[in-house]
Amino acid sequence: MMDGSHHEKRRLENPPATIKFKIQRREREGAPSRYETFELQYRRNLNVISALMEIRKNPVTVEGKQTTPPVWDMSCLEQVCGICTMVIDGRVRQSCSALIDDLLLASGGDTITLQPMSKFPNVRDLKVDRSRMFGHLKQVQAWIELDGTYDLGPGPHIPNEIAQERYAYSRCMTCGCCLEACPQYDGDNYIGPQAIAQARLFNMHPTGRITEEERLNGLMGDDGITNCGNAQNCVKVCPMNIPLTKAIYETNRDITVDALFGWLKK
């Protein structure tokens, strides 16, 4: 028997015989949305993805109506590719790591609601198009400038503390949770925390710092960092626990310093 210490998980003691999935459906971008509900036998160890796979096999609603299989994106199923992000019971997160037992424990009910992210074009059902997030990475030049990829030996010495701090930012999987939760972000009006944190990632690197100004410039336009309203939702929903608000604060500071003293460099 396991003891009840906090290192072991709280289990769902009396699971319901069946669970319902209320899924937002949309045939294609621009079409009206509707909900359909599906019912599955409860099993231990289900996550949202395995439930969706079960529904996809035989898409019949609770009313007994044959329908089209729900469409969603999935790939790694280990919460590291970011593709399967959706809104589950009102909270944006990855569907692979959303365990049914945990969701039922949290809600106390037997129904789980699945919706697509609302801040991105809705391709169909639960699938969205987040390509603009990759555009943000171009805008902040989220890369290191190399002289070439031929052999020039190792990179600069870096203290492990800096490496660890950068590592936290470098785990960003471009999932879009921070943008979905941000009250300021709505399409192209604000670049958002994801790109700001990536600018920070490269500005912290000894080589990346050389081109810091270009990166900061990408954050100083109308859609730039000043749009942050400090709601701090981003950091609460980030599945990788990236210190997004710290990145925003430090980048803001760097922009101020650059504005005050940048002319000295010219």
Next chain:
Amino acid sequence: MRSPSSESPRRIGSDQILGMATGSKIAIVGGGLAGLAAAMKIAEAGHEVDLISVVPVKRSHSVCAQGGINGAVNTKGEGDSTAKHLDDTVYGGDFLANQPPVKRMCDMAPQIIYLFDRMGVPFSRTKEGLMDFRRFGGTLHHRTAFSGASTGQQLLYALDEQVRKWEVAGKVNKYEGWEMLSLVLDDHQVCRGLVAMNLQTLELKSFAADAVIMATGGPGLIFGKSTNSMTCTGSATAACYQQGARYANGEFIQVHPTSIPGEDKLRLMSESARGEGGRVWVPKADGDTRNPRDIPENERWYFLEEKYPAYGNLVPRDIATREIFQVCLEGHGVAGENQVYLDLTHIPAEVLTERLGAILEIYEMFVGDDPRFVPMRIFPGVHYSMGGLWVDFEQRTNIPGLFAAGECDYSIHGANRLGANSLVSCVYGGFTAAPSAIEYAKNIERGRTETNGIHASELRRQQEINDAIIKGSGGENQYKLHEELGKVMTDNVTVVRYNDRLQATDDKIRELQERSKRISINDSNLWATQAVPHARQFQNMLELARVITLGALNRNESRGAHYKPDFPERDDDTFLKTTIAEYAAEAPVLSYEPVDISLIQPRKRDYSSGKKTSPPGTADRPTGVKETRPNDPANKEEFGVKE
């Protein structure tokens, strides 16, 4: 189309690039580590890339690689060398790999790691601020650079960033959300491009190219559940195979010793957990249901450490997998089930968090227990294909104009891949395929291919396949068929293989092939439908499944990951050969090609002799390699697997 970009790539600022009026167009299929490595090199050399990927390249399966990347930098004073890396890789692969490309990879590995360091990968560092290296399976040296326990993610992102820079410069055109369906071959069987499908609109498009590089990863989904991402269908390589590309060593499938069983997939628990000191054990008393922390040391059976004193928990994967499998088969698994403990609880929690945080989070997220305090329960799971498209030492397939790199080619790992060698082989493959494709493209005859209708006719052929799938009405459910395939492959073509069961598996696959012609897709909305792509992928999976199964049936020996209790010994006289499968309508045609063993003479593979080395985390004996591998006739049990 081939003229250099009219927009000046200002920031890249290379006059050479603009001066190259004769730049080539090279198509790359797959945007994981191998594909992006090739794209970066080709763009840097001034040529244009069409990059085709089923998912945004930043979400490719390379993100799942956890533990690290191997390169013999010898920064720990252990006397490590690229020659030892070569020896470990060849020996770990049970001598089935052609040795010259393995040598080239091992020689290039330190440069590859340093290049990633320059690109800003946040590698874990030593006190001095240098890159840190840890131990991995099948070696006695600290040779594995790592970035926490998400090294694949970090390396992929570094290449993604560099390739994005080239995209901005107009040298790389990304087609994300496109799936390759087939090659475009001319009358002389020369590859002139490919046909791909837009996964949103189902539109088909042909991509004319001077050369095509396949970098599409592994085929894990053939086994239903595996550690692979859902994109790892092997579909594109299977398409190449059906168009005449040779497929080599298909039967060599790596089953990773430590995965977390799940309903939807088997999640990887990295070998780095053992590299950092993790210990595998079961209670000595069968069915012991005590809390593992209450089971005293002398009532635990550390079976790997007992049988393999020198390598302990870091024996190569095929061996660890068979041992765990056997222990469970004999009823010694934890609580009598198919699971053993992987225990990290003797290591300080803060050390674990820094060096393994990412993978421990995965376990905690999906299982619920915190592995810093509770031993993990793990079981082997299908993980990697050593086999793949046949390539020569320059990554050229047998089809002129078609190249391959990464897991989808067969070239480096022989009969078993060592941990942390996959990332380095992906990058090596991409870095080798790129100049090779550029060189090829320089010398080809161009111009006639667009006009003689080969693209149009291949597009028609592919559209007809789509139309047939959309119209299909035989009532078979594609997802249920896929489950049947996964089950029969996992039951019969993984850790332990018997010829009668392999034959029965091939019969079953042929039955599934017949039934797959009667699939009725259950989606009437074709916009962004997943049913049509999946039906096509599934039909391709069945072709590769036959290659894997029949390759295994025909190979009556045991070597690396391929283990037959009825033929328990390695048989170099008959089978020190690469299996080559060529497509034919009735069945794959198998032939065998000698292995290039010009650098290291094959010797008996035995990890059980040799003494216990110093514990991980301290420097190992510099001369350990030779001492622990005597060709000792006294050690008769080659694998230490009980029958």
